[in-house]
Amino acid sequence: MxxxxxxxxxxxxxxxxxxxxxxxxxxxxxxxxxxxxxxxxxxxxxxxxxxxxxxxxxxxxxxxxxxxxxxxxxxxxxxxxxxxxxxxxxxxxxxxxxxxxxxxxxxPLGVDLEHLDRPLDWRELAPACCHPDELPVLRRMPDPDGHRQFLRLWTLREAYVKGTGEGLSQSPADIRLEYGDAAWRVAGDAGWHLHALTLPGGYVGSLAATMxxxxxxxxxxxxxxx
CATH class of the missing domain: 3.90.470.20 (4'-phosphopantetheinyl transferase domain)
Structure with missing residues (x-):
């Protein structure tokens, strides 16, 4: 139905x-x-x-x-x-x-958002939350750009694993994100598509869907x- x-x-x-x-x-x-x-x-x-x-x-x-x-x-x-x-x-x-x-x-879909004022040490968290290929560029970013980009990557991953239903069964660092042609994607999974949402000031959010x-x-x- x-x-x-x-x-x-x-x-x-x-x-x-x-x-x-x-x-x-x-x-x-x-x-x-x-x-x-x-x-x-x-x-x-x-x-x-x-x-x-x-x-x-x-x-x-x-x-x-x-x-x-x-x-x-x-x-x-x-x-x-x-x-x-x-x-x-x-x-x-x-x-x-x-x-x-x-x-x-x-x-099938997943959504996630984070408040930019959330207190966290993104440089310390990055190795556990980001794929190794993403770390060099992220670490070169100054605050607050790095903080925002870390949360963007985090919400993209969270939306994806919430959409697939895998949740905490999959390590965030095992998921490699790619950006090209003005779009985010998960490396090796062409069945899912990622979208950065435009939200009210102070928030970062992402959507994952099979469409x-x-x-x-x-x-x-x-x-x-x-």
């Missing part, structure tokens, strides 16, 4: 500003509410509630179902997916700082988005 309202060539990426709270735990399933209560960090709990409620709202709109009627289950390596009884629709979620992304389409040239539509999610 196909999801209504989602064109074959489109990938919709919804932007959710987490500092504009509009959802509450009662908009989640009982299992999701229990998961939210297990978060010790208040910000992490808030991010989960807002993002999961937003995901249910977007999926419900696309599928023509009440948000709480959306069946979600875990697939390969724990990647969330729709229940098999529902129309075919792929989705992926990421959040960092005060922003969350929800990507939806009718092709070569999707129409990526960025949308802002509010309490009354349609």
């Amino acid at each position: 196909r999801a209504p309202g989602v064109p074959e060539c489109d990938i919709h990426v919804w932007l959710l500003h987490l500092d504009q709270a509009w959802a509450s735990p009662d908009q989640l399933s009982p299992d999701e509410q229990a998961r939210a209560r297990r978060y010790q960090c208040r910000h992490a709990r808030h991010s989960f509630v807002q993002t999961r409620a937003a995901l249910r709202q977007v999926l419900g709109h696309c599928l023509g179902l009440p948000p709480l009627a959306i069946g979600l289950e875990e697939g390969h390596h724990g990647k969330p997916r729709l229940a098999a009884s529902l129309p075919r629709l792929e989705f992926n979620v990421s959040h960092s700082g005060q922003l969350a992304l929800i990507a939806l389409g009718r092709t 070569k040239n999707p129409v990526v539509r960025l949308k802002a999610l509010t309490a009354t988005p349609w």
